[in-house]
Amino acid sequence: MPNEIVLHGAKPRDPLDLGTAGNQLFRALTQFSYLKEALIDAHTEEVVSYADILENSCRLAVCFEKYGLRQNSVISVCSENNAIFFYPVIAALYMGIITATVNDNYTERELLDTLNISKPELVFCSKKAIKNMMALKKNVNFIKKVVVLDSREDMGEAESLTNFMKHYSQPNIDVRNFKPHDFDAKEQVALIMSSSGTTGLPKGVVLTHRNLSVRFVHCKDPLFGTRTVPSTSILSIVPFHHAFGMFTTLSYFIVGLRVILLKRFEEEFFLSTIEKYRIPTIVLAPPVMVFLAKSPLVDQYDVSSIREVATGGAPVGTEVAVAVAKRLKINGILQGYGLTETCCAVLITPHDDVKTGSTGKVAPYVQAKIVDLTTGKSLGPNKRGELCFKSEIIMKGYFNNQKATDEAIDKDGWLHSGDIGYYDDGGHFYVVDRLKELIKYKGYQVAPAELEWLLLQHPSIKDAGVTGIPDEAAGELPAACIVLEEGHSLSELEVIDYIAERVSPTKRIRGGVVFVDDIPKGATGKLIRSELRRMLSQKKSKL
Numbered sequence: 285m286p287n288e289i290v291l292h293g294a295k296p297r298d299p300l301d302l303g304t305a306g307n308q309l310f311r312a313l314t315q316f317s318y319l320k321e322a323l324i325d326a327h328t329e330e331v332v333s334y335a336d337i338l339e340n341s342c343r344l345a346v347c348f349e350k351y352g353l354r355q356n357s358v359i360s361v362c363s364e365n366n367a368i369f370f371y372p373v374i375a376a377l378y379m380g381i382i383t384a385t386v387n388d389n390y391t392e393r394e395l396l397d398t399l400n401i402s403k404p405e406l407v408f409c410s411k412k413a414i415k416n417m418m419a420l421k422k423n424v425n426f427i428k429k430v431v432v433l434d435s436r437e438d439m440g441e442a443e444s445l446t447n448f449m450k451h452y453s454q455p456n457i458d459v460r461n462f463k464p465h466d467f468d469a470k471e472q473v474a475l476i477m478s479s480s481g482t483t484g485l486p487k488g489v490v491l492t493h494r495n496l497s498v499r500f501v502h503c504k505d506p507l508f509g510t511r512t513v514p515s516t517s518i519l520s521i522v523p524f525h526h527a528f529g530m531f532t533t534l535s536y537f538i539v540g541l542r543v544i545l546l547k548r549f550e551e552e553f554f555l556s557t558i559e560k561y562r563i564p565t566i567v568l569a570p571p572v573m574v575f576l577a578k579s580p581l582v583d584q585y586d587v588s589s590i591r592e593v594a595t596g597g598a599p600v601g602t603e604v605a606v607a608v609a610k611r612l613k614i615n616g617i618l619q620g621y622g623l624t625e626t627c628c629a630v631l632i633t634p635h636d637d638v639k640t641g642s643t644g645k646v647a648p649y650v651q652a653k654i655v656d657l658t659t660g661k662s663l664g665p666n667k668r669g670e671l672c673f674k675s676e677i678i679m680k681g682y683f684n685n686q687k688a689t690d691e692a693i694d695k696d697g698w699l700h701s702g703d704i705g706y707y708d709d710g711g712h713f714y715v716v717d718r719l720k721e722l723i724k725y726k727g728y729q730v731a732p733a734e735l736e737w738l739l740l741q742h743p744s745i746k747d748a749g750v751t752g753i754p755d756e757a758a759g760e761l762p763a764a765c766i767v768l769e770e771g772h773s774l775s776e777l778e779v780i781d782y783i784a785e786r787v788s789p790t791k792r793i794r795g796g797v798v799f800v801d802d803i804p805k806g807a808t809g810k811l812i813r814s815e816l817r818r819m820l821s822q823k824k825s826k827l
């Protein structure tokens with residue numbers, strides 16, 4: 285469109301690698317084979333080196349071929365963060381095999397809803413999630429085999445990773461003889477991840493090898509990357525199954541960092557890990573920022589090693605960011621803003637231009653614009669509108685869902701984020717509101733449509749609307765407005781328990797329930813969520 289106001293990302297330091305992500309990872313793992321620590325599980329102290337990742341990913345790639353997987357076959361990884369999480373992911377990237385990740389806390393129904401989109405034939409699952417996964421395997425015909433990622437012993441029908449590798453490959457393969465396969469990086473699907481996008485139920489976000497290359501080039505960049513000196517320690521408590529954790533961590537392997545991982549946030553363990561490993565850089569979701577800003581516990585540990593805090597995935601209050609920077613005596617907070625649909629962050633705080641409170645500036649190889657909600661015209665500085673992005677980091681589309689893809693990416697290739705924001709005169713972006721219906725609880729996606737669907741299955745519920753209400757610690761809490769069937773009765777607790785029995789913990793209705801006569805809807809029958817939010821906050825203020 286002529287006369288559009290578009291902000292272009294900063295000049296990149298490095299050219300984009302046009303090869304596959306698998307090849308780039310293979311080269312980096314080989315280059316850093318001299319480093320003894322690539323990933324350390326802070327809970328178990330298990331350490332894997334760059335050479336371990338290289339050898340095991342190559343061996344697994346050989347196993348995949350022997351097992352019968354081919355280019356575009358789909359596998360899944362369902363696990364909490366651990367030191368071997370990336371073995372199958374990287375092996376798949378070498379071969380043009382697609383990985384669908386799934387949250388390890390999911391119930392059997394949630395696993396079905398997610399995996400039914402990508403239909404993986406081979407699933408790598410941690411012990412924690414094995415019960416639900418085996419139950420699912422019995423009920424679907426696409427999962428042919430489940431491998432337990434973190435057990436030396438087989439678990440019932442599920443073979444251990446060790447035995448799977450013994451079964452399908454020679455021990456001690458010589459990685460010098462291994463070569464990742466070659467294919468068109470722009471077209472080849474790398475991963476399918478879950479996101480509800482701007483509306484409706486979760487969909488499969490199709491990300492390509494080229495998308496990953498853009499993330500890798502961001503990480504290598506001295507201004508937009510996270511400390512690119514090999515062997516620098518970085519503490520990550522972002523789930524690897526989510527785009528934020530997956531693509532930040534993969535890119536840390538590209539630059540040879542030493543990643544210390546946490547599976548979950550536990551206040552004292554988090555602080556003692558920083559102290560023990562003298563951590564200079566932490567990657568975390570905004571709720572941990574609130575803890576760092578406020579908790580008296582922080583003073584009881586030596587956190588003086590921290591030089592960098594990188595966060596994103598949900599809004600971070602400016603006061604919280606200022607308080608954390610002050611308390612940790614650092615220059616400011618590095619924020620990133622991204623969507624699963626943009627693979628990783630498209631706005632990042634540059635090291636030489638930190639503006640606390642902003643979600644960053646346009647990253648290299650990305651174009652951004654702010655679009656007026658009524659006219660659709662692009663806007664200049666300090667004017668609010670929808671954030672839109674165009675870049676080779678943006679998804680190919682939603683898996684087998686052209687309609688949703690066309691709604692998200694317009695004919696000129698712009699992804700409409702569903703977020704409202706603006707940029708200032710210096711090009712720093714601020715995300716101020718959300719146009720889309722998505723709820724973010726501690727950075728995790730909660731799709732209102734999923735909870736509404738579940739509520740409507742209840743025999744006493746005639747109609748329901750779900751939205752997020754603000755919460756300082758969690759960002760937002762899912763809350764529901766409910767219309768009861770005539771003559772039926774239900775208590776708030778009964779509704780909360782009904783949902784809690786059917787969803788993973790992040791989707792529980794923690795923001796409360798109000799019983800109403802009608803769910804506010806527009807002329808086309810679409811829920812008016814701003815009105816829902818008003819009804820729910822009215823109730824909260826009465827308490």
Ligand code: M24
Nearest residue numbers: 527528594595596597598599620621622623624628629715
């Ligand atoms: P998904 N501020 C406000 N809202 C934000 C936000 C931010 N900084 N970031 C995301 N959101 C909200 O679950 C928006 O409503 C992610 O959250 C996601 C995916 C990949 C990477 O996806 C948005 O529409 C990242 C986040 C990411 N975050 O930080 C970094 N990467 C990062 C930070 C520092 O689909 C919705 O969440 C350095 C490098 C980085 F990569 C998208 O939710």
